[in-house]
Amino acid sequence: MLLCALPLGAGAASDTVRAELQSRIARDHPGVPAADFALGAAAFDPDLRAKVATNADASAPALAEGKALWNRKFRNGRTLSGCFPNGGRRIAGAYPLFDARQKRVVTLENAINQCLKSHGEALLELGDAATMGAVMAYARSLSEKQKIAVRVPAAAEERFEAGRRLYYSRLGQRNYACASCHVQGAGKRYDGEVLSAAVGQAAHAPVIRDGKALTLQVRMRECLERMGVAPFPAGSDELNHLEYFLTVLSNGLSLQPNTWRER
Amino acid sequence: MTRYAIAILFSGAATIAAPLAAQEPNAAALFTRADKGHCGACHQLPPGKPASRQADLGPTLTGERMRTLGKVALREAIADPTITNPDTVMPPFGRHRILEPREIDRLVDYLLALP
Numbered sequence: 001m002l003l004c005a006l007p008l009g010a011g012a013a014s015d016t017v018r019a020e021l022q023s024r025i026a027r028d029h030p031g032v033p034a035a036d037f038a039l040g041a042a043a044f045d046p047d048l049r050a051k052v053a054t055n056a057d058a059s060a061p062a063l064a065e066g067k068a069l070w071n072r073k074f075r076n077g078r079t080l081s082g083c084f085p086n087g088g089r090r091i092a093g094a095y096p097l098f099d100a101r102q103k104r105v106v107t108l109e110n111a112i113n114q115c116l117k118s119h120g121e122a123l124l125e126l127g128d129a130a131t132m133g134a135v136m137a138y139a140r141s142l143s144e145k146q147k148i149a150v151r152v153p154a155a156a157e158e159r160f161e162a163g164r165r166l167y168y169s170r171l172g173q174r175n176y177a178c179a180s181c182h183v184q185g186a187g188k189r190y191d192g193e194v195l196s197a198a199v200g201q202a203a204h205a206p207v208i209r210d211g212k213a214l215t216l217q218v219r220m221r222e223c224l225e226r227m228g229v230a231p232f233p234a235g236s237d238e239l240n241h242l243e244y245f246l247t248v249l250s251n252g253l254s255l256q257p258n259t260w261r262e263r
Numbered sequence: 264m265t266r267y268a269i270a271i272l273f274s275g276a277a278t279i280a281a282p283l284a285a286q287e288p289n290a291a292a293l294f295t296r297a298d299k300g301h302c303g304a305c306h307q308l309p310p311g312k313p314a315s316r317q318a319d320l321g322p323t324l325t326g327e328r329m330r331t332l333g334k335v336a337l338r339e340a341i342a343d344p345t346i347t348n349p350d351t352v353m354p355p356f357g358r359h360r361i362l363e364p365r366e367i368d369r370l371v372d373y374l375l376a377l378p
Contacts, residue, residue, distance in 0.1 A: 173359050175345075180352040181320070189317045191304035228361075 014152040014160040018249055021183070025197045029187055037200030038253040040207075044187040045194040055208075055260035059137060062129075062213040063258065066138025069131065074119045080135070083115035092143035093255055096244045098156035105159050105240040108139060109215065126217065126234035133213035136206050140257035148203060148250045156244075163245025166238060167198070173228030178242075181223075193263055202247040204259040213258065216243055290373030293366055300341075300362060300370060305353070309378050321353060326377035338371050 036043040042052050070080050081087045095108040109132055113123045124132040152160050167178045186197035205216035217234040224231035232238040294302045305321035342357030356362040
């Protein structure tokens, strides 16, 4: 079966999987420069690319809200900014990362909430565009153009593989896999929308739609609903592993967060 | 008395059945509705037929293509396309009960009548 044709067993190391999928997508779309996959669907659609450029300022309100939350003083005088090296500049390209002590994948959203928790502040709702979405928009803007470089240590291979397996699993009433649209169908149109390729999907998150910043996991949940699947909660192991897998596929691409989208 | 009761029963059934039939979506609605076939999300129709949006995840559905396939194979392809093509992206509309058997029949007739 085409969707499960990726190598398994000893050859399934994340580097092999990533290299094979990157070369398959490049082979399927020879007219698209490799760096352009970071644009998502806009890599295939000049009209969408022009609209993205026209709406470049659409992220301004979310960025302003995110910046205010990023620099807001906690009750103890600390800030979110203070929880990250260099105030959070050029860190996003390393997330999600594998926390060897906790033996789990930690997304940037998780790290933000860990910071809040350690300072006795209320956590942000992972799927809430007004708070976590805005903070993510700002935090990732601090790493704009940074090359994605997510590591998969040996202890995390299992998590990467869990994400890969989920991406290729047919789910729900419609029997789609994520890969049905974003590997087999990449560059084609579904319901009027150009389908982005698996490689690059993590590079342009969050997207800005109707002025709201939507994180990668929020968009994954929307996709799952379209597939007829009851979506996994944002921050669940399933979506964290999926985000880990997808971000590793984008290793080497530059972060281009806060891209405008109509739908 | 018995005949009278049966007559009442049947007239009641008729009044119930008529609104139910009227509520059933027509073939064009089955083709476009997101909670039904939503065929237009992946397939274009021939020129002259309204298509909801641009779509090319699946092939364009022309009447000639449908008639070449034939009624039985077309019905099977909608009910469970994975039987003949395990790699297909197309949902198994019958097997996963997205469409009722009578809805598949209406869709088949609609597709066979395409230009």
